[in-house]
Amino acid sequence: MSLIRVTNLTFAYDGSYDNIFEDVSFQIDTDWKLGFTGRNGRGKTTFLNLLLGKYEYSGTIAANVSFDYFPFHVEDKENNTIDIVADISPDYEHWQLLREFSLLKVSDDVLYRPFGSLSNGEQTKVLLAALFLKENHFLLIDEPTNHLDIHARKLVSDYLKGKSGFILVSHDRAFLDNCVDHVLSINKTNIEIQKGNFTDWWENKERQDNFEMAENEKLKKDIKRLNEAAQRTSNWSHEVEKTKNGTRNSGSKVDKGYIGHKAAKMMKRSKSIEQRQQSQIEERSKLLNNVESSESLKIVQMAYHKQxxxxxxxxxxxxxxxxxxxxxxxxxxxxxxxxxxxxxxxxxxxxxxxxxxxxxxxxxxxxxxxxxxxxxxxxxxxxxxxxxxxxxxxxxxxxxxxxxxxxxxxxxxxxxxxxxxxxxxxxxxxxxxxxxxxxxxxxxxxxxxxxxxxxxxxxxxxxxxxxxxxxxxxxxxxxxxxxxxxxxxxxxx
CATH class of the missing domain: 3.40.50.300 (P-loop containing nucleotide triphosphate hydrolases)
Structure with missing residues (x-):
């Protein structure tokens, strides 16, 4: 076991005013089966490329492992598959490759066919098998399910379930649930890691979101009540101020000591309300930052004249x-x-x-x-x-x-x-x-x-x-x- 430590990571693409990551810190155990989730455009592939050292960034990424990326880029797909495997893992033992092929239900005769003649599913399985032959390598697996049929997805998911030491980017809930034990999520304002599969993460997120929305409503009501109290205090102060240098309705002189005491009490009450208002506003500002907006969509079809x-x-x-x-x-x-x-x-x-x-x-x-x-x-x-x-x-x-x-x-x-x-x-x-x-x-x-x-x-x-x-x-x-x-x-x- 070793750790990948990310500390104060900040990154933006050249020419962009917006940071993709800003001062984020977390650590990953290299024995984890880590699912990686987040909305499109949040920077999942960018983060994988940062691990691979493709971009300059501020902060540190410290690791005692080498990283490999899936899908591995195959330069010449006319080469036989066995040559592609050798390019990826030059030091592999043939029996090890056959063991991986057996787990993935890949026939060994694909080794002597051009890689480009393999189906998308076969190519995916061959590349995964070749990458998992490497020792002391942490795999960055980027959306392996695209174009895989249902049966191939189940097979690949079961294969990954028996492995460890990878980050898996996927949006397929059933696929993730079957083969990950931690989830790394890029949220709107932070990055966090939770133990469990995707369903565990989603249920925790829904609980947190529901709590924050309820707390937000409570604070909104409290702030409204405090605003009304502040307005009443202001009105009372205004009335007191009017009588300060005047006379009472009976014509007797004004008790300025009493009015000063009353005004001081109102000032103290006003300050207390203001402090409570500010506290409530600050509490509210901490809520809803990572609640994802998923507004409802519409689809309106035309009626057809036949069933x-x-x-x-x-x-x-x-x-x-x-x-x-x-x-x-x-x-x-x-x-x-x-x-x-x-x-x-x-x-x-x-x-x-x-x-x-x-x-x-x-x-x-x-x-x-x-x-x-x-x-x-x-x-x-x-x-x-x-x-x-x-x-x-x-x-x-x-x-x-x-x-x-x-x-x-x-x-x-x-x-x-x-x-x-x-x-x-x-x-x-x-x-x-x-x-x-x-x-x-x-x-x-x-x-x-x-x-x-x-x-x-x-x-x-x-x-x-x-x-x-x-x-x-x-x-x-x-x-x-x-x-x-x-x-x-x-x-x-």
Missing amino acids: QLVELDHVSIHYGEKKVCDDVSFTVEQGDRIVLSGPNGSGKSSLLKLICGDEIPYSGTFRKGSQLKISYVSQDTSHLYGNLSEFARNNEIDESLFKSILRKFDFSRLQFEKDIASFSGGQKKKVLIAKSLCEQAHLHIWDEPLNFIDVISRMQIEEVLLEHSPTILFVEHDIEFCKHVATKIVELN
Whole structure:
């Protein structure tokens, strides 16, 4: 066991006036299985890069271990996988690699295939196996679940459960719950570490947030009461002051000693109220700093003139001689929230594109309602660039509504001035989802919408789908999201 000590860490990117981290201190035990969470754009990947020594910073990061980053960058994917493994861990023993492959259910014949010919899931497993071959290395594992199907996620999560000595960035609640024993969270105003899995951390956060909100309401009422008391004292002082040099109504002389004594008592009372007010205001300022805003979203779908929107009857999709899915039958009716489930390569994205109107070669019967309007969210975000105003105009959506949704997704106003190409992966996905929520459509089709998106935003999206019950067909591998949202499951083998 050793410790990674972070002391008074402060960092900002060149040209930025805002610090990503400011005077933060904490320590990490290198035997922990550490989950790393926080909203998109808060600096999770930045912190991993600081550990890797990629940026200059003030403060200190002290560690007696070497750091390795996942995903490891593979320069030439035409090289055989065994050569890629040797690049990552030159001193490994072959039996050790086969042991890791066995745990990850990877066939050893992939070693003699070009790395680029492996599926995304196979590449993820090979890189994790190769990195865990190293001794006295602390692994920085950055979002390994993206593009992994449900079965592969469970396998990788079980694999990590049997390991230790890593930081894991993931927004998949079930994945984190299974394989971490501590959680490092980047909050709005600080960084903190708690023992337990993600659910433990979330329940603690909700308890703390609820306590602070109740305490805030109590202090608001106390401050209001004190303000009213201060106003009454001021009014009394004003009345006393008027009589100080005058006469009583009876015409007798004013007892100035009595009035002075009364005025002094009022002054003392006024000072006491002022001190209590200031104390309450200071207490209140300590609250709600880390309560995350997760305002509710809206989705308004157009009504369609028929109950049934889409029908597939024994549909098979094939590219040349390669058949990607076979004999698929299901219907989409108004109000359905259907998740297309199945392993990677089973044709889920191809089916979505067929329904959206792409020219996809298929056999069988496919029917789509006439003049059916579809709002589509793709997996790919590489085409996004330009500022948000231009994006709204080009896509003919209401700019103020679009930006309002992004504000609810935790975008700062400064973010509105930046090029979308500079956004984090999660922020880019939020742009596509916000666009979809703005569009007038009968059917929403979302292909892996949650890749890179933080947990709190996932919960916001869950809530809008449950509250407004739109008709939606989607592909998603987040088990918790699917369990909460889907009314039907279409399983592709």
